[in-house]
Amino acid sequence: MSTATPVPQAADTLQGVAEQETSRLLTGSRPWTWWLEQAARHGRHGFCNTVLIAAQRPAATDVRSPEEWRAAGRRVKSGERGIRILAPDGRRRAVFDISQTSGPPPRPQQASPQAAVARLRIAADSLGLQVDHDAPVGPDTLTALALRLGHRLLPAHTTSVAYLVLAHLGVPVPPLVYPRVRAWAADAAAVAAAGERILRAARVVTGRLDLVEAARECLAAAHAFFRARAPGSWVPAHLAERGLGPDALERWQIGYAPASWRALTGHLLSSGHRPEAIVAAGLARRGRNGALYDLFRDRAMFAIRDGDGAIAGFIGRLREGAAGPKYLNSPESPLFRKGRLLYGLQEVRGRLEAGARPVLVEGPFDALAVNTASPAHAAVATCGSAVTQAQVRALLKVWPRVSGPPAAGGLRQGADGPGVLVMPDGDAAGRAAALRAWEVLAKVGAPVDAVLLAEGGDPADVLRRRGPAALRGALASAHPLADLAVDAAVARAGGALHSPEDRVAALRAAAAVIAGMAPVHVARQVGRVAARLDLDHATVTSALVEAVTGATEAG
Template sequence: MCPKCPIVGPAECGLAERGLAERGLAERETARLRDGTLPWTWWLERAARHGRYGFTNTLLIAAQWRAASDVRSYEAWRSAGRQVRKGETGIRILAPGGGLRSVFDVAQTDGLPLLPEPAAGSSEVWWRLSALATRLRLAPSLVRPRSERPDPAALAHQLAHVLRRGDRPHDPAEPCSGMRRVEADSVAYLVLARLGLDPPPGLNFPSPATWAGAGVGDRILRLARRLTARALEQSTDLMTAAHRFFRAHLDEAWVPGYLAGRGFGPAVQRHWQVGYAPDERHALVERLRALGHPDEEIVASGLARRGRRSGRPYDTFRDRAMFAIRSGDGAIAGFIGRLPDGAGGPKYLNGPDTDLFHKGDLLFGLYETRDRLARGARPVIVEGPLDAIAINLAAPATHAAVATCGVSLTSAQLDALGQVADLSTTGVLLALDDDAAGRAGMERAWQTLASVEGRVGAASFSGSDPAGVLHDHGRAAVGAALHAEEALADVVVDAAIERSGGALGTPEERLAALRAAVRVLALGRTADPARQVARIAARTAVPPAAVTDALVEQISPDGN
């Protein structure tokens, strides 16, 4: 039984949350950064190796396996021709959905030798960064001030300023201080490490006592990943070529007729530049090879995978409707493909994470709706691209929809949305699928949306989804569902009560429902806590004072 409550067990009381030990370990490591036990450059060294897993997981990997050098999932090692040895204990990291997953260091595997990534020389890195600076129209005097030798670190620092929310570069003659310098120097360190150069010499960071944490760390990682991809131009030309290939094959496929039947006619398909991946194993690979792209680049982009036995690349997407996912500047970063109804396999398929495409950073439709969002349209977050297109068709004057494309809403995606829309004014509306998975997604999003000051709501589509309602009932029905939104706090609290309270017929069931409701309520931000206390009391038949006490206990378990 739970020591805090003699009626329910610890799982119901929330004292055995999955991943609690790992979160505690990450908090302790973060505290060591803040008190100076671990210098910020220590974290940068680890982030250069494991940064694709995020700030918190970088700390977890280093804490569990100090000498970790190359960490990947079990499946990723198999794809690389190596096998995790039997009996090896995984390195536990936090999954995007809040649970746990295991990864393994290369020292825990056997198999084919890994080919080293070719390191670029200083002059090549300078050329790549200079070319990017030219494309971004950075002033020549900022790229290479007079009488100075080429300095890739300084240029990477400047480019970090430019890419960070459209920040203007600072004059090299002026001091760069505060968090701007911390972030730009950290990004330059990671970019040079990724491009094969030694880190910039003489880095000296201010005390991280007040700023070291996941917010700053993940922002640095996202910016470094973006700058690296732009500098390498990895897959920018490749992705454009792949997009043209998919678009060229659209008319020969089932896709145009299927989409038209769902309410997405030819004009809509042209506007969203929908394509088709042929049902052939090597069609795209052969086309990209003919354009001069090497196999290594095609595989690294996620457009192809290597066969386990032959090692020959084969197309990742086959017989799918193809939707392009764009970065903030409009460049194609990746794709999501949809199978025809009734086909075997996952209905939607994302490409794997790459330097350019990181699923947790991007939102389908954000680039396409940026102007409407900037003018004050209410952002709507949905799961799939067809749902986003359906809402954008049904309510173009009032709402603008973006899709998470199969991943839980992340803080990085919310940051990207906040760079385009004023969320304190527009708020956010969730329109996830009306099923068990969709309701669970709303609970996870509720915690992520805690930082949003504007109104946070949820729209129900009566057991369907926006694309289904568009098909069955037309645009007016989609618009009506959007305007009939509920407070997201109401939805997640009611779902918690229904999930944990059973029939609410016994004191144990009511207490379990109460604890589940206040636990989920405490994860987010509600504009009217008193109203939620009254709602929970009415649903569970528990006195409002007891609900208030339980909520205070959940928020401050130590009584402070």
């Protein structure tokens, strides 16, 4: 037996009911939060239908058409009376609440606060809002971001938009302040018009949230697809040739993208994933005819995970001798920002927490080589990008050897035990990358060392050609990166140091570099510069004070 309140079915009568309920909002006999609660449940049906559904079935939570329920695997129970709403053309149509249907329970929508913040930050990023993805998550982080989005999209109704966004995420909505309806609406028509604007603005955000979630599901499905195809591909033999054991495929969850234009996209589409989600995940592109084609083809696939462990994208490595770029990354997107991610960080998290020394390398095979050769090290790869502060912050979140309050740039001070090791490729570009890395790592309050390999070599080559012992030996041959940075500055500014002018220029250049270092590095560098330039410590210290003062005034 239906519990719905009888409502005449004529379209004009339904319109009258909607106007009556809207007038109650205008006068305040129904609080605005009542409509927001209904809109959070039924807003996709529009303002008018939201109040109609609430008037007929106040306890309704999830209302859909019979066709939509069938698509969700549920059916309307026999004898149930429909909830009457108005279609866009003004005709009546019937919808049903989930309580009027039978079938498997729907998937729960509630997210943890951390996961909700991550999703909303990605959605905000995609909408052009500047977001600090590495900022700590506090009790008000989610609400503050929802309010920023609400203000960006509809300033006159910031809190109403924020309410609907938070409700969509499935998190409790904190008390918010809403202006009296009479303060912004002259009549019921103005209330209805504002309600529609609020719904549209909220849908901009919730649509992005849904797309982010759908794209993440595509990435997880793609990872399973790639992994299932790896054992029968050329990838296992390639790993073995590089000195990686038979467990590497499983240990690092390496996959294979078939040499086909539509193998993955066809699989994802047949599994029910939407084309726009596949594109948003960076797994496919559209051809001139609009059809999707796979981005990764005939490549070993390495998954890169974000701070929550979810897959953010992939690195595809071409087989030896094949035409095309050796490495292909997922395209930059709100989900995949290469400068914020480190390949292998989640996989070596346990090692780092147990005290292994972090090693920054360039590519995924370099990371696998170091991690295979030396359990005392935990290698992560920047995947061809320069080391960024965001990457270092991501590392410090899971590396317990650095502690204390954040310093400039959010990098923590104070350390015990070994610090960070940088192991670039052994060429001019690799050495230049190591020096650029120092600009970021200088503020880390721990030793920062570098391993400089022979010309043309990289960690993966050392393992393949000379074996694990040679790679462990290379790891043990590290030099302080601060030494290299200071020496490079001296060489650039002072040349051969033949004249007093050369030494003065070299001193100023070295002092400028030392001024940017964490305190743990300073004393050693003052002594080195004094010895190199044949100066007393007081002179070098005076130049350092001048450099620090100048940097402070410039800042």
